[in-house]
Each structure stands twice: as C-alpha cells, then as structure tokens.
Amino acid sequence: MTTPAHPADWFVTRGPDTPKTPRVYVFAHAGGDPRSFLAWQSALGKEARIAAVCPPGRGHRAAEPHPTLEEFADGAATAIRAAERETGGAAGRPVQLFGHSLGGLVAFETARRLRDLPTLRHLCVSGISAPARAPSPRVRELAALEGREFAERLNFFEGLPPEVMAHDELMDLLLPAVIADFRMAAGYRYRPAAPLEVPVSVIAGRQDAYLHPDRMREWKDECRTPPAVHWVDGGHFYFRDTSPRAATDLLLTAVRADQHTEVI
Template sequence: MPPPPPSWFPFRQANPQARLRLFCFPYAGGGASIYNTWSAALPPTVELVSVQPPGRERRILEKPVHDIARLVEALEPEMRPLLDKPFVLMGYSMGTRIALALTQRWQARGEPLPLGLVVAAGGAPHMQRMSRGNLNDKDFIELLRAYEGTPAELFAHKELMEMVLPTLRADFALADSVLPATPVRVPIVAYGGLEDSHVSIADLERWRELTTGEFRARHFAGKHFFLRTERVPLLEALREDLTRWAPELAS
C-alpha cells in the first residue's frame, strides 16, 4: 500500500465542542510539537491545530520549502476543511510571516478572515531586512548560536547539523521574506521579549501598520525564545486575547 500522505497537523485532536480553532505556526527550526502542551492552558472550547511544515519532525525526509508563496499554496488546501468554525492564527518568529501571508491572501480574494492574528517574536514583515541566505555554513551556525534556540547537542554533532542545515536555511529564507505592506481587516496583537536582541520593541510596534483594526502590543520578560522561559504569562495573555475576540469562549 502507498504510504499515507504527510500530515500538516500531526497532533491535532478533533474537538466537536470547539467554538474556535487556533492555528499555530512554528519558529525557524521548530515543528508542531512546540505547541503540544498548550491545549491544557486554553479554554476547553478552543481546538489547537499546530502546523507542521515539511523538513522537520515527522516530515524530516521531505524537502523544506524556501519560498513563502509556495508554502502558503501547499498549506492552504489542507487548512480549508478546518475553516468551518471561527479561527485565529498565531505565529512565532518565522511563523508570523506565514500567518500574515495567509490572511493577506484570503483578504485579497474576499474570503473569510481570522478573528485575530497573534504575532510573537517577529519584526513587521513589510520592512526590508538583510537576507541571511548567503551566509556560509560557519557564519550561519554562529547566527544560530546567537539566537540561543538550538539545542547545544546539535552543535556538537557535525553529521546531525549537516542533516538539519537545509531545513534551517529554508526557514530563515521564510523568516527573511518581505510581505506587502497591505493592512488586513483583522485585529493584531504582537508579543515581544523585553530582552530580545533580534526583534526590538520598535520593530514589534510596526505591526500596527499592518491592520485597519485594533492593535495591541504585549511585552514579556526574556529573550527571543520567551515562549519557553515565560510560558505561563504568555499563555495567560493568549487566553485573554482569544476570549476578547470570541467572548463565547468564557461561557
């Protein structure tokens, strides 16, 4: 028998009682598993759908995608059957680009939009930035060290690092994507780390330019990966934002 098709949502647990679906997109090098424990901290009527791009975790043997338009085109048909309920998109770092690209695409076609966007640890993607795609392997690995998000044991194993470098490079290409400065008719809340040397508070604030709706910024202690060090306050904020956009979740 042919192998089953790759799953974009390998950890999804269908919730017939759900009033809202929360789609979560990972950071560069991350996979769907980073959101595995979040469901317990969210309202029981929220169905968490963590997204697994190619080239990582259960999709490690697949070729990663460098181009955000191609990624969105492949992902969108998989998401469509799950857009039959109100939904919110949440992206972390690289994932913020995916969330906005999908929303801009749907808005341009006059399709239903998310109730809100949660963008965390990502600078506003309509701002031009220096591409990191031309870095040699040595400099690229030093860049990974500076982010302090890659497990230390990975740097110690040359063969393992060589295996994951293509996915990491593809993810950084996605993270460096510059998207249109087209505002979306969706409220945006931007989460940032006060000690994040890669995304300043000023960079975070420029997400304000990408919505015609409400904009809020939330600041957390910690560096770029504050989703690990500030998990409890982050999830409390997320629960509050979801309930603000969908008050029925509180009942």
C-alpha cells in the same frame, strides 16, 4: 510533478475536538518542530484546540520540495479554508492564527489570504518585526552561510543549544531545516496591501536582541485597528525561558472575548 498535499497533511492536533471548538493554527519558527507547540494544549484546556501547521519539506512531508514563504502561505490558507469548510463555514468554529518568528511572518501572509474567511477572528504574531522590515540584513547575511559558520552566527537568534553545537552528528541532522527556513525568510518580498480587518496582537521579549520598539511600530500599518503590543520578560524564545503562559493567556483572552461578542 509533485502531487498536491491533502489538507489533512498540513496539520497535527492533540486531544478531542468538536466542530464548534475554536481552532488555533500555530506556525513554528525557523527550524522549529510544529509538534512542539502541541504541549501548549494543556494551557488551553477545552476552550480552544491547537492545530500545528506542518510545512512542505519537513517531517512527514519531507518528500515534498521546500516552498517559498509565499507558497507556504498559499498552501496553508488553502488547507485552512478546506478544513473550516468541513465544519460549516460561516457557522463553524472561530479561528485564530499564531506564529513565532518566521512563523509570525507566515501567519501574517496567511491571514492576508484568508480575509474572506468569516470565522477568522484573531492574528497573534510573536518575536517578529513588522513585515515591511523583512527580511532584515542580518537574516539575508545569515541565509548565505553554511555549516558551523551558520550555526555560530545563529546564536544571535538564540539558536542551537550548546549540547547540539558540541556534536557534529546533531548539527548535521538539525542544520539543514534551519538553513532552509532562513533562506525562505531571506527570499520574502513584502508587498503593500489593505490592512487586516481582524484584531492583531504582537508579543515581543524585552530581552530579544533582534527586536526594538522602532521595528515593531510599523505593525500598525498592517491593521485596521491598532495592534495590541505586549512586551514580556525573556528573550527571543521567551516561552522557553519561563513558560508559554504569555502566549497562551493571550490566545485564551481572544477566544473568550470572541465568545462574549457572539453571545451579545
């Protein structure tokens, strides 16, 4: 029997923090290293603190079994709730969730599980179609593949860079995590539920071949208030093409709007 992870095992953060500093919990894309998002902290400055969410089966949690998407969201919600309870519950710091691609779907399901968390203020999803559309046929087909065939088909999602594709050793090192995450996504089953009460923002790259306005419109069915949809320059990984400002500026805007509301 696997010992449940301590809540602290779920997150990595960078820099000083205070009990009142707004916290942005970030969920990485398939195969993504959660720690890579800590580089966004410089754009947030002292106004908010990033906490990268570390899934079971990866990094320092490699000994744990890979979860289903639902198990990942269950565990993340439990850990976030525990972390926020330590800072004072309803009087604690404001919380945002951000997720890119697969991480956006996990962040959405985590938000569903945190409906009663009074400090949850904003959900921002990036590079992901409406949950009712998941998993797409392309994701299901890709999740059934192995090895180089998987890697080559992953190019549609702007997957592994050429320098990785050219080295079998790097492929052997990186592919298992990506394949496991795609199989997690392929196993997802959407279940209708009450719309989210918190504001929802959606970011999509204009050159993202995977996303189309028709695939995005159904996000409105998941929110009490229509989501703010932001089309930005770039592809699926728009934040690699130029800078993460399209995402970090949006997160900062939400932080500042919430603080303004609190003052009023």
